[in-house]
Amino acid sequence: MADSNQTLQATLQQPHNCHRHCRDAHCAVCTDRVGRLGCQVYKCTNCKLSVHKKCHKLVTTECGQRSLPSESTMPVDPSSMASDPVHTAILHNLSTHEASEQVDEESEAGNTGESGKASSGLGLEDFDLLHVIGRGxxxxxxxxxxxxxxxxxxxKAGKEEHANIDRIQTKKHVLQKASSCPFLVGLHSCFQTGSRLFFVLDYVNGGDLMFYMQQQRMIPEEHARFYPAEITLAFNYLHQRGILYRNLKLDNILLDSEGHIKLTDYCLCKEGLQPEDTTSTFCGTPNYLAPEIARGEDYGxxxxWWSLRVLMYEMIGKSPFHLDESSDNSDQNSNNNLLQVILERDILIPRCLSVKAASVLEGVLNRDPKEQLGCDPHRGFPDVQEHPFFQNVDWDMMEQKQVVPPFKPNISDQFGLDNFDPEFTNEPVWLTSVDNDIVRKV
Structure with missing residues (x-):
């Protein structure tokens, strides 16, 4: 062991500087993937070496080298190093802020272990729980x-046993990027208790566009230009960063206290796409599904942009793709029937619309993705901007939120609860126990 300690002391005298790791990286010692829930990881900011916390004590290479630990330098019992003075010195160096940062892979997925503390030091005890404003x-x-x-x-409090780790990581990455866009809900922090994952997000107190539409039933053409313009800016922000949204619907469009929109719910987002890349996952909000998704084809x-046109159509009337209410339309067949409607139904453009508004909605008549507005992978946003329907929009003022919204939500108190469904706000504020004894009794 003496020789081993001397080797460790010589090679780890200057600790690896650690920072965030790539979730697809592999440990240089055990070769297992480090992007897994429950693994604490060190990564060198200089040579990019990634090792599990449990394996970092076995690293015997200089910074910049990639050789694995040899049998001659590997301790017989790793736990015996806990009291070793050399190991203690290494841990001390790794804990200094200037030298390194310990990365918790559980925190990377919105998860921080039993303590419920995020990497920022926040936990459930740092917040007062005031009201329920939504539930799934x-x-x-x-x-x-x-x-x-x-x-x-x-x-947002979700039960851990229902968590999809890949989706959680994608959601967190998108939330972090969204924090810099005025039209997207951003992330403040995230943490975990023993049974739940928590995301602390921007609070948007004007309710959602669905709530507003239910009050108005149909909105003027100018209103149907303002909201899609801000959504267009949100889409462009995401697309420039390789993110496909795929989850547009009225209740995912929130209004702030002034009436500007913020998109929320990134659970269906797809990351890492280049302009000409495609994907094939069948997902989305049923009434807003593009024909290529309904046909099971690749899409980008x-x-x-297709879902945006469907939303605009919905704003000036009802959804162009809906199932006629009939007694013989069972729930079992409703999804298949809806897909058939999206692919085959003849769409009528309301006669009351202006020529410019009618022309932007005519895109839902064409099921060929190569001929739709925004279909050019490199000119999606410019094509929408330059459409005659949006020709009077000052996009610079719109991006800076200097255009006055057509509707300002009613905020009657400091919380703005008037804009949320009483079904939720009247609920008692507690997190349902997941104690096994209680579950067995139920």
């Missing part, structure tokens, strides 16, 4: 207030 099958959305700053946030960024 496996998650609940809470209005919370940070105790130190009194700032309001929306906290054009499907987002």
């Amino acid at each position: 099958s496996y998650r609940k959305v809470l209005l919370v207030q940070m105790k130190k700053s009194d700032h309001m946030y929306a906290m 960024f054009g499907v987002d």
Whole structure:
């Protein structure tokens, strides 16, 4: 062991400078992938060497070398190094901020272990839980207030056993990038308790566009230009960063206190796409599915522009793709029937629309993705911008949120709860226990 300690001391005298790792990287010692839930990882910012926390004590290479530890330098019992003075010195060096940063792979997926503390040091105890503002099958959305700053946030709490790690990582990456766009909901922090994952997000207190549309039923043409223009800017921001959204619908379009939009819910986003790249996953909101998705074909960024036109059509009337209510239309066949409607139904453009508005909506008449507005992978955004329907839009002012929104939400109190469904806001604020004894009783 003496020789081994001397080797470690010589090779790790200057610790590897560690920073965030690539989730597809592999440990240089055990060769297992480091992008897994539950693995703490060190990564060198100089030579990019990645090692598990459990393996870093076995690294015997100088920075810049890639050789694995040899049998002659590997300790017989790694746990015996805990009290070794050389190992203690290494851990001390690795803990200094200037030299390194310990990366928790669970935190990378919105997960921080039993303590419930994020890498930023935040946990559930740092927030006051005020109201329920939304709920899904496996998650609940809470209005919370940070105790130190009194700032309001929306906290999404999801059960860990229903978590898809890849989707969580994608969602977190998109949320982090979205924080720099005024038309996207961004991430404040994330952490985990023993049974749940928590995302702390921007709180948008004007409700969603669905709530507004239910009050108006049909909105003027000018309104149907303003909201799609801001959504267009949000899409362009995502597409420039290789992100396909795929989840446009009225209840995913939030309104802030002034009436500007913010897109939310990135669970269906696809990362890492170049302009001409395609993907093939069958997903999306049923009424907004592009024909190429319904046919099971490969598709690209054009499907987002298709969903935008369907949304515009919905704003001036009802969805162009809906199932007629009939007694013989069973739930079992409704999805297949809807796909058939998307691919085959004749779409009528309302006569009350202007020529420019009618021309932008005529895109839903053409099921060929190569002939749709925004189909050019390199000119999707410019083509939409230059369409006659948007010719009077000042895009610079729109991007800086200097265009006055057509509707300002009613914020009657400090929380803005009037803009959320009472079905949620009247719920008691607690997180359902997942204690095994309680589950067995149920």
